[in-house]
Amino acid sequence: MAQAEAQDHGLHGHAAPVQAGAHAQGQQHPIKLYLVVWGWLFILSACSYAVDYFALQGLLRWSLILIFMMLKAGLIVAVFMHMAWERLALAYAIIVPPLVILVFVAIMVIESRYTEITRVLSFGAG
Amino acid sequence: MAETSLGHVDHTAPRPPGLRGFVADWSSDQRAFKGVSWGKAMMWIFLLSDTFIFGCFLLSYMTARMSTVVPWPNPSEVFALHLFGQDIPLILIAIMTFVLISSSGTMAMAVNFGYRQDRKKTAILMLLTAALGATFVGMQAFEWTKLISEGVRPWENPWGAAQFGSTFFMITGFHGTHVTIGVIFLLIVARKVWRGDYETGARGFFTSRRGQYESVEIMGLYWHFVDLVWVFIFAFFYLW
Numbered sequence: 001m002a003q004a005e006a007q008d009h010g011l012h013g014h015a016a017p018v019q020a021g022a023h024a025q026g027q028q029h030p031i032k033l034y035l036v037v038w039g040w041l042f043i044l045s046a047c048s049y050a051v052d053y054f055a056l057q058g059l060l061r062w063s064l065i066l067i068f069m070m071l072k073a074g075l076i077v078a079v080f081m082h083m084a085w086e087r088l089a090l091a092y093a094i095i096v097p098p099l100v101i102l103v104f105v106a107i108m109v110i111e112s113r114y115t116e117i118t119r120v121l122s123f124g125a126g
Numbered sequence: 127m128a129e130t131s132l133g134h135v136d137h138t139a140p141r142p143p144g145l146r147g148f149v150a151d152w153s154s155d156q157r158a159f160k161g162v163s164w165g166k167a168m169m170w171i172f173l174l175s176d177t178f179i180f181g182c183f184l185l186s187y188m189t190a191r192m193s194t195v196v197p198w199p200n201p202s203e204v205f206a207l208h209l210f211g212q213d214i215p216l217i218l219i220a221i222m223t224f225v226l227i228s229s230s231g232t233m234a235m236a237v238n239f240g241y242r243q244d245r246k247k248t249a250i251l252m253l254l255t256a257a258l259g260a261t262f263v264g265m266q267a268f269e270w271t272k273l274i275s276e277g278v279r280p281w282e283n284p285w286g287a288a289q290f291g292s293t294f295f296m297i298t299g300f301h302g303t304h305v306t307i308g309v310i311f312l313l314i315v316a317r318k319v320w321r322g323d324y325e326t327g328a329r330g331f332f333t334s335r336r337g338q339y340e341s342v343e344i345m346g347l348y349w350h351f352v353d354l355v356w357v358f359i360f361a362f363f364y365l366w
Contacts, residue, residue: 027343028241038231045227049220052202052365062366069361073354080234080350082343090159094170101181108185112192119195 027082037079044072169344173351176304180355183297184362190289199285201364205269219364222265223356226305229258230353233346240342245319248342252316255349259309266302270295297359304352315345 048068051061078084083091141147159167191198202215209217236251273294277284280292318324318337327336 027237029238031235031238034231034234034238037234038227041227041230042224045220045223048361048365049216049223052216055202055215065361065365069357072357076230076350076354076357080230080353081347087159087161090162090167090170093158094174097174098177098181101178101185104181104185105188108189109192112189115189115193116195119193123195 027085033079037075041072041075044068044075048072163340165340165344166347169347173347176351176355180297180300180358183293183300184358187289187293187297187363190293191287194287194289196287198287199283199290201366204273204285205364216364218265218269219360222262222269223360225258225262225265226353226356229255229262230350232258233349237343237346240319240324240339243325243339245322245325248339249316249320252312252319252342252345256309256312256316259305259312259349259352263302263305263309266298266305270298294363297363301352301355301359304355308349308352311345312349315341 045068048065051064051068056064077095083094141150203213205219206213206215207217208214232251233255236248236255239247239251278291278294280295282288283291318328319342321328323330324337324339324341327338329335330337
């Protein structure tokens with residue numbers, strides 16, 4: 001595998017053999033990095049739990065939930081899954097498509113509002 | 127080793143016209159993700175497809191919750207536990223979250239020790255990850271049992287909108303299945319690490335390719351994804 005990759009790089013001249021060798025060693029980061037991220041994930045989870053524990057309501061609750069969720073997801077993907085050190089071609093191919101789900105969300109929000117109105121009109125207050 | 131046997135096509139060579147050129151373009155040895163092994167790229171693409179599956183589940187949950195005229199049960203109360211003489215909201219789910227995050231932490235460290243060729247630490251950390259994953263599934267089984275005994279069914283529940291049960295069982299059930307499969311594969315890969323398969327280059331049972339420590343990282347990608355999905359389920363289903 002590693003040999004094949006080294007040959008591949010060598011043939012196309014994209015990377016020097018030294019770099020290909022470094023890749024064969026895989027991702028090397030200090031253990032401390034993982035412990036720090038682990039700690040942050042604990043803090044962020046505790047924060048999102050606190051949102052529920054102190055029964056925050058309305059816009060404050062929803063925005064805090066979303067902020068903590070995105071921070072946690074970002075840390076997991078970037079550090080634990082090593083996306084921060086992958087090539088941009090891979091990162092974009094994996095991260096951009098899920099964003100299209102937001103379009104689907106918008107469509108379904110319109111659809112469910114319509115359904116709700118029809119239910120209220122047809123069955124009274126429910 | 128398929129890459130070497132396929133040989134290398136000159137990428138600048140002109141393609142045959144028409145349909146043959148189209149087929150040649152799609153079948154020839156071209157790579158978009160340079161420096162990424164096929165195994166890792168395929169795992170990422172699988173995870174992308176899984177993202178859409180869970181995305182659709184959460185979307186259907188959103189649609190059901192937004193369109194119902196019956197009040198939605200309050201998850202904070204539904205998932206409360208009576209501990210130390212008082213009701214603590216959502217406590218079981220919070221513990222499950224911490225368990226799963228810890229398993230992600232041990233998995234990340236297992237990948238790291240794998241690349242350092244530290245066989246023993248890698249295997250122990252992977253077994254620890256599997257144990258935490260099994261704990262998570264066990265707590266989920268407890269949660270299901272509690273809710274079912276309280277009368278939650280996919281078609282009804284005592285507190286409000288009927289869709290609560292169906293979305294709950296579908297989303298957490300599918301996630302729990304992912305965790306269970308992850309635990310099984312963790313045990314398989316941990317055994318291979320322990321035996322030193324990735325150092326002697328023993329051939330795998332399925333693809334008969336020679337294993338290497340990248341398999342631990344690919345296994346880790348799947349495991350972190352399971353944790354990632356839980357982040358979204360926790361936010362949208364339990365906290366919202």
